[in-house]
Amino acid sequence: MRRTLPTIEQFVAGIRSANRVLLGQAITLVESSRPEHQALARQVIARLLEEKLTPSFRVAVTGSPGVGKSTFIEALGTYLTAQGLRVAVLAIDPSSAVSQGSILGDKTRMEKLSTSPLAFIRPSPSGDSLGGVARKTRETILLVEAAGFDTVLVETVGVGQSEYAAYSMTDAFVLLLLPGAGDELQGIKRGIVEMADLLVVNKADSDRVKLANQARAHYLNATHLLPTKPSQWAPQVLACSALENTGIEAVWKALASFREFTENNGYFAENRRKQAAHWLKEALEEGLKDQFYKHPVVKAKLKELEQLVLNDKMSPFSAADEILSKFLPPSPEV
Secondary structure: OOOOOOHHHHHHHHHHHHHHHHHHHHHHHHHHHHHHHHHHHEEEHHHHOOOOOOOOOOEEEEEOOOOOHHHHHHHHHHHHHHHHOEEEEEEEEOOHHHHHHHHHHHHHOOOHHHOOOOOOEOOOOOOHHHHHHHEEEEEEEEHHHOOOOOOEEEOOOOOOHHHHHHHOOOOOEEEEOOOOOHHHHHHHHHHHHHHHOOEEEEOOHHHHHHHHHHHHHHHHHHHHOOOOOOOOOEEEEEEOOOOOEHHHHHHHHHHHHHHHHHHOOOOHHHHHHHHHHHHHHHHHHHHHHHHHOOOOHHHHHHHHHHHHHHOOOOOHHHHHHHHHHHHHOOOOOO
């Protein structure tokens, strides 16, 4: 027997009062592929947006596998909850449904943080595409802010396309790096380094402290070669040990300075507006793509022309043009 879902009013009241069960159920609706769940999720979010959400600070945390993202996030989150802040940890993980690794295990690895009444940790399952996962994370951010979480930490997996998605939905971007003053930056896409507002050399502990400080100086020199950021903020480079819980306070102070700086020069609010416009276009593109492939005429024509393409009897481009002509209305004459 299928369980009856809460009403819109129950969801809104529960989320506003930080009811974790209803918050979790609302996020599950956002992540669901069922049309009725998506419709209900949209209604709930629309109602929540009628009232001002909690003023929040959205921070993306990324870095190569093995850099210690989960340990760093737990250390930072624990520090913040000790200051009385309410912290939500979310994820962009396009590989999770296949590997069952990375962020899906973070709730069990972040044992200390997960027990705090001021923290909420939510792994995101993979969708059909990175865009789908990112959209769900974006909507989840709105839900946790409506529930009163003032600091949102968005963890990404690895260094790649998911970082660009995280950048488009957060206020500050933290890039974690490993000790070693060699060519580490060469292995990271320049664009991701350019996005970073704060570069943090993690694992500056035991016999790696000297190496970490050398790496910090190396990365600091490298950032001087980067173009000026749109925020006008000069990226800072710090060293910390998430394992030994050293340098975490300095990281947060740097992030707080970034927030103050960008709020004062207007970039913080302007960036949020641009992100909202970006996600409007993303939602439109995703909706159009979904409707296109579900259209009966398109499905029939695609099945017909696909065989011609596979047999080298028609070019993929000609086939695409023919399919599009069946779906798109004719252009109005000028």
